[in-house]
Amino acid sequence: MTQQSFNDILNNRHVLFTGNGSKKFAPLIDGKQNFDIVDHNSDSRDMIPLSFNLFLEKNFSDVAYCEPYYVKDVYIAKSKNI
Numbered sequence: 001m002t003q004q005s006f007n008d009i010l011n012n013r014h015v016l017f018t019g020n021g022s023k024k025f026a027p028l029i030d031g032k033q034n035f036d037i038v039d040h041n042s043d044s045r046d047m048i049p050l051s052f053n054l055f056l057e058k059n060f061s062d063v064a065y066c067e068p069y070y071v072k073d074v075y076i077a078k079s080k081n082i
Contacts, residue, residue, distance in 0.1 A: 001028060002028065010032055010033070010034045010035060014034045015035045016035070017036070018037075018042060019042070
């Protein structure tokens with residue numbers, strides 16, 4: 001992460017940073033606008049009301065052919081037992 005990491009986004013949108021990395025990143029974007037740092041880590045329990053409302057609305061997603069989005073490259077180490 002650098003001071004320019006979110007320049008293009010911060011110029012056009014309001015960004016909410018959460019998690020333990022956000023406090024470490026805060027000094028890099030000090031002085032910029034359009035962001036907030038929240039001292040709350042997201043948890044799967046936070047998705048319950050959102051999911052339940054979508055269920056009641058019968059708003060389902062077809063995930064049969066979706067691909068996960070990994071922010072970091074996936075590293076799979078080979079087993080030493082093989």
